Amino acid sequence: MGSTAGRLTGKTALVTGAAGGIGAATAELFARESARVVVADIDKDSAAATADRIRDDGGIAVPFAADVSDEDQVASLIEFTVDTFGGVDVLQNYASNRSAVPKDVFVADADLSVWLAQLSVDLLGCVLTSKHALPHMLTAGAGAITNSSSLAGWLSLGSRPAYAAAKAGVIGFSKTLATEYGKQGIRCNVIAPGHITTPATEAMYDEQQTQVMLDHVSAPRLGRPDDVALAALFLASPESAFINGHVLVVDGGMSAYAPMLPSLRRLADER
Ligand SMILES: NC(=O)c1ccc[n+]([C@@H]2O[C@H](COP(=O)([O-])OP(=O)(O)OC[C@H]3O[C@@H](n4cnc5c(N)ncnc54)[C@H](O)[C@@H]3O)[C@@H](O)[C@H]2O)c1
Numbered sequence: 425m426g427s428t429a430g431r432l433t434g435k436t437a438l439v440t441g442a443a444g445g446i447g448a449a450t451a452e453l454f455a456r457e458s459a460r461v462v463v464a465d466i467d468k469d470s471a472a473a474t475a476d477r478i479r480d481d482g483g484i485a486v487p488f489a490a491d492v493s494d495e496d497q498v499a500s501l502i503e504f505t506v507d508t509f510g511g512v513d514v515l516q517n518y519a520s521n522r523s524a525v526p527k528d529v530f531v532a533d534a535d536l537s538v539w540l541a542q543l544s545v546d547l548l549g550c551v552l553t554s555k556h557a558l559p560h561m562l563t564a565g566a567g568a569i570t571n572s573s574s575l576a577g578w579l580s581l582g583s584r585p586a587y588a589a590a591k592a593g594v595i596g597f598s599k600t601l602a603t604e605y606g607k608q609g610i611r612c613n614v615i616a617p618g619h620i621t622t623p624a625t626e627a628m629y630d631e632q633q634t635q636v637m638l639d640h641v642s643a644p645r646l647g648r649p650d651d652v653a654l655a656a657l658f659l660a661s662p663e664s665a666f667i668n669g670h671v672l673v674v675d676g677g678m679s680a681y682a683p684m685l686p687s688l689r690r691l692a693d694e695r
Contacts, residue, residue, distance in 0.1 A: 431661045432459035436509040438501070439463060440492050440553060441518030443470035445622035446572075449649030450516055450656045451475075455483030457657060460509045463487045464501055465519070492519045492549030495556075502556040514660045515557045515569045521545035522624050528586045539586045546590035547597065554601060558610070567610040570659045571598045573671065575618050575679050591616075595671055602669030611668040613659045618675025620647035639686060642677025651676075 437454045441447035443465035455461045455478040463478070465471040468489035478485035486508055490501040505512045524541040528534060550571040561567025576584065577591035595614055602612040619625065619637040629637065638646055655674045658664050673679060 430458050431657060431663070432457040432514070434458075435513040435660075436460045436462070436505065436511055437514035437516060437660065438505050438512050438553070438557070439516045439518065440490075440549065441465055441520055441572075442474055443467040444474070445518075445624055446617065446620060446649045446652045447516075447518035448474045448477075450518070450653040451485065452478055452481070452483075453650065453653040453657055454514070454516075454660065455485055456481070457661075459484075459514065459660075461485040462501070462505045462508070462512075464490050464492075466491045491545075492517075492553060493544035495552050498549075498552040499556050502553070502560070505557075506560055511564055512557045512560050513564070513567060515553055515561075515567070516656055516660065517550045517553055517569070517571045519545055519549045520572070520624075522628075524586065525584065525628065528584045530583060531585050534586060539589075542586035543590050543593070546587065547593040550594055550597060554612070558605065561610050562605070562608055565609045567605075568660045568664075569598070569601065569610065569612040570656055571612070571614050573598075573614045573616040575616060575673070575675055577616060579679060598671075599669045606668050611659075611664070613664070613667060613669065614671040615652060615655055615659065616671050616673045616675070617652050618647060618673070618678040620649060620652055620674075622649055637678075640678050641675070642680055645676075647674065647676055 437459040439447055439451040442451040442463040451461050451463050463471045463475040463485050471487040475485040475487040488501055488504050490497040521541050524538050527538045571594045573594045574591040576588045598612045598614045652674050655672050
């Protein structure tokens with residue numbers, strides 16, 4: 425195993441949306457840090473592949489196929505986690521319904537089914553997994569939940585209103601959970617990635633659009649899944665014991681400047 429490890433020793437981590445991209449990178453990092461990992465995703469084969477990679481690397485991981493928008497399947501997922509590893513210490517939610525994206529267009533054009541598809545996975549997935557994990561965390565007197573939002577949760581992308589609403593909802597939900605259960609030892613935080621290169625974003629943006637993303641990052645490169653995974657590790661680990669209800673932006677500074685800056689720079693370059 426590559427890491428000096430140990431920051432999640434003795435912990436069980438459930439990672440949803442862990443079949444690929446940021447979720448897989450997080451599951452793999454958590455395992456390198458000695459967590460026992462449940463790799464959960466609706467994509468059964470790819471979840472199994474992530475778990476295989478972790479085990480090949482010497483870590484402990486089991487896959488579980490579940491749709492996080494289905495309460496019975498979520499209940500089974502939590503039951504499986506507790507039966508297999510004795511509890512659930514870390515809940516890391518990344519599941520996101522990318523298939524809704526092409527139809528998530530302007531408000532007047534988007535079908536209600538698109539809204540329901542996006543909200544039921546990206547927002548209600550966090551709600552349902554938290555609801556079923558919380559009793560076990562409360563019994564243990566500790567737990568760390570991290571939900572994934574996005575810059576799109578508070579900065580408009582000019583379309584994709586259902587995704588934006590789901591990701592904004594994640595923030596309000598997580599802050600509420602943090603304050604409801606903080607006194608009982610449970611923390612709930614949010615990770616808000618900017619543009620991160622994953623198979624999902626590579627399929628969504630062409631070369632020119634990707635260049636635009638790079639132009640708007642205040643960093644020499646675009647984000648990688650490990651950039652988010654490392655932030656997730658911090659929020660899952662005891663090092664963040666006094667951080668609760670926080671939104672950790674992982675965007676290479678994409679949201680740090682006033683919107684007119686790239687245009688002003690271009691004008692300055694032209695003079
Ligand atoms: N990549 C980025 O640039 C970026 C930016 C902002 C936010 N995010 C967020 O980070 C998270 C991970 O992003 P990613 O780029 O790795 O995306 P991704 O599409 O690769 O990951 C989402 C995962 O969720 C799974 N999934 C879909 N529906 C599900 C369901 N009903 N039940 C269980 N699993 C389901 C998919 O199979 C997939 O593995 C997502 O929540 C995304 O919205 C990503």
